[in-house]
Amino acid sequence: MQRFTGTRVTRVEDPRILTGGGNYIDDRNPPGLGHAAFVRSPFAHARVHSIDTTAARAHPGVIAVFTGAELGPHIAPIVTQGPPGMSCPRFTCLATDKVRMVGDPVALVIAESRAVAEDACELVEVEYEELAGIGSIERALAPDGPRIWDDLDSNVLYEEAATYGDPDAAFAAAAHTINETFVQHRITNCPMETRGVIATYEPGRNHFTYMGTLQGTQMARFVISTALSLPATNVDVVLGDVGGSFGQKSSIGHEELAVCGAAKALAGRPIKWIEDRTENLSVGGQAREETVTAQVAFDADGRIRGLRLDMVLAGGAYPIASAPITTLVGTLARVLVPGAYDIADYSFRHRAVFTNKAPYVAYRGPWAIETWVRERVLDRIARELGLDPVEVRRRNLLAADAFPCKLPAGPTLAGITLRAALDKAERVADWAGFRAEQASERARRAVAQPGQPGQPGRVLGLGVVSFIEPAPGPPDYGPSIGFTLPPERATARLEVDGTLSVYTSQAPHGQGHETTLAQLAADELGVSMSAVRVIHSDSRTAPFSMMGTGGSRSATVASGSVIGVARAVRDQVAEIVAHMLEANPTDIEVVDGVARVKGSPDKAMPLAQVAMTAWLAPQYLPPGRNPGIEATFDFRAGDGGWTQSVHSCFVEVDPETGVVKVLRYVVVEDCGDVINPAIVEGQIRGGIAQGIGEVLYEHSAYDDDGTFKAGTFMDYLIPSSMEIPSIEIHHVDATVVTQEVNFRGVGEGGAIGAPAAVCSAVEDALSPWNAKVVEQYLPPSRVLELMGVIPVER
């Protein structure tokens, strides 16, 4: 029979989504719906002296207007949580005393339509007293600068430091050292569907229903129930189709909570809020703004002896409600920074600071700063020593026979195939051919008359980077980052018609779980994919998990749990069929939806008949067996768990205009066995497109005082199909470690590797100009500045 796993099955979700049949928040319009819109701060930092809502309340069609004070009785202040030592300010979801970012919500209008709500928002008069704002890490750390939280004595939200091995000895013994500060700029996730919610409180049964756009259901349930002072079990979280997230929707924002408060206050009336694009770009959540000062000790052969890394993360004004992401990113970067390179002696300090900017949220591969800095450092070493950058990587990678071994911070490395990936990349990406072309173009340029239009000699560059990503990481990964998750549960029921319902705790938002999990379940049970339905994203039915979808975990853990539960169902089928056909359960196989005795094709029963018997005619079941066929399976991932990639990025720089064009992009990766190549490649390509965008186009720009400058898609540029080359993807033969389920995640790697590869390629192209790329954002004007063609202007 046909096996689905490993094939390019078209996505189950697509016909529905592509023909407008999707079920997104804004597609739902329950009767009595009230529409929400927010009044927001135009200032980065200001005291709020008064808010006058009289005119707005009187506006026809307005149902209610809330200020922070008025919402207070209905929703508790937000309390963020984090590791010991983290500053956890308390704040309300609508600002009262102070606004701390451009776009900070100060009032909420509920009206009969969104248009009326917006009309009324304009009638709310807010009196502000502007304060000095903080738009940079330097200003946040300035000892006598402004404070964002009056009750905290500094803008430092969190600080931690750790040392592995003996970096001081390593530095003392090393032949060379370099010292450099690397700057990554702020970007935003830009999901196609912005945030949104429909919140309904039913006073009769003291019950709250949250229909939203999130990455999971259970965490939200606790955040909402705490805020509304309701038992968690009285809160249902129901997601529909979710149009992307990239980490932004991993927690509930101020606005959604404010809408919950309003819905509670307006008991019985569903309230909808759909974030508009400007809101999403300004306050929906932004990521990645980090600066790392790196001291590097290395030997004459290019091998790193030790690192001293000092990272500061600009965390924005408000910690997000559920997860301490600004501390976690530092932890992850600290644990993961060696990658598969032999870096045993290093120290890592992490500080997160408050700034007058949008909340810092997770973004695809939240810890990517470690790969970017490390790969920048490896390029720098190559340059200092006049070595080939790939050779420097080969010299630093752990030896093929070093595994299993442990990263200095704890997690076990096993099944690492990066050396094989480098070898394969060398062939398929033809670095040598490109280097030859680059050399001849450089030679042509050198002899040409400079400054003439159409001067010959193209400016070409190649960047090669290698990295590993925990996807989901080995069992000791969780403890080493202080974040251990329980096994992943799936449940399933063979329905009375013989089809299989599989319940997962995943909350897909573009990953295609309805397809991949159905492929696995269908193969395991022995039915066609159309006989499997994957049910997700509803707290009433989903197996309990605080995580939902995130962290590139599902390829392993959701798959493992679904395979396990489908197998348990098949075992029950075998048990029942064996009883009815008087055979041995181990002789029963299920093929194409029919259970039969191996070798006796006439002794067979379709699954529908088995299911109907199980549910409706228990008298035919083995004695003492309960009716029905239902199963639960808890999956624990084994060792391995690393997805690994080598990215090769080829660019051309127009030396007259600084415009960078990505000519070719080649990925060689090992994500284990592939469930659906089309989905795997789509994930990788999407991540790389975001990584290219991050370097060449995207910037959530603020002035030094926190004035926000990128609130529309005219200012915040995301790459389109015209800017992204076709991305070639090659797999290396998967290594099997101890996993019986040898699938690994690919959700984040594209976005982790691409910024490093693009920066590396641009620096390589600019090497005749001796340019150093230490800032990740490289718009054309920056490129010309690096080349010394134009003066630096900020």
Added chain:
Amino acid sequence: MLSCADDNCKRLRRRGVRELSCRAQLRRACKAAAMKPPPFAYDAPETIDEALGLLDEHGDEAKVLAGGQSLIPLLSMRLARPARLVDIARIAELGQIFLNGSTRIGATVRQCAVERSAELRTANPLLGKAIPFIGHGPIRNRGTIGGSVAHADPAAELPAVMLLLEAEMVLRSASGGERTVPAAEFFEGFLTTAAQPQELLVELRLPAWLPGTGAGFQEIARRHGDFAIVGAGAVVQLDPGTGLVTDSRLAFTGVAGTPVRATEAERMLVGHEPTIAAIAEMAAVARAGLEPSGDVHASAAYRRHIAGVLTERVVKEAVDAAR
């Protein structure tokens, strides 16, 4: 309610243009949520006279709606808030093109119609070269020639093209009848033109394309289809006998509040052979004459540099086309 500190906007407000918007304003984060336009009345007249009557009656309370590709986003973001829209899309007279030596293009002729007309592209090669740089196909399908000129975005292609062609804008109003404004006087400032609120731009008159004339148009944008950081257009006429330049024009987008002609640089080429060195000198002078400002996309220094680079590229392109 949104007010903009940008000098151009202040000027606009002083001139009584209500809540017109600028991109600096767009960049200010929203003070309130905005994706639905404020309430407005809507008229869709079928004749020019009817439209003029409405504009006369409502003055600066009304705004003309053409292709909507600039106005509708401004409405949705509540950066423009006219009380009334006068939709001119149904006025057949405004959608005509006359080719008879000189070219007359009705205000509501779609940008794509020009792009697709081989006849027009031959009649006016500059137009043909510049129009594909406007946004993306779907935008050119709706956006009108007159709308782009009336909107007068300094980053837009068509205002610069009008300057280069020394075109004339035909304005009509109920009380003042018809008047013709040369392009050099039409673009007054950021999103500001010589057209009065009661006036409708009805037609663009482009002089005949002279023999021996070539055009060049290029720009640098962050992405395909974006408003350019800087754009440049050139028109060069060569003496067929001597090969010397008899007319030379150069204009930029994105370097000031209006599109600008580089008059000093232009003159340098006239009477000379357009050598690479001469063009490079011209570029240096053009660049030196500009005082652009910086924004999130590029610094002022970058814009000035690019103006020079593009000058060399477009003048060379125009010379090649003229030969």
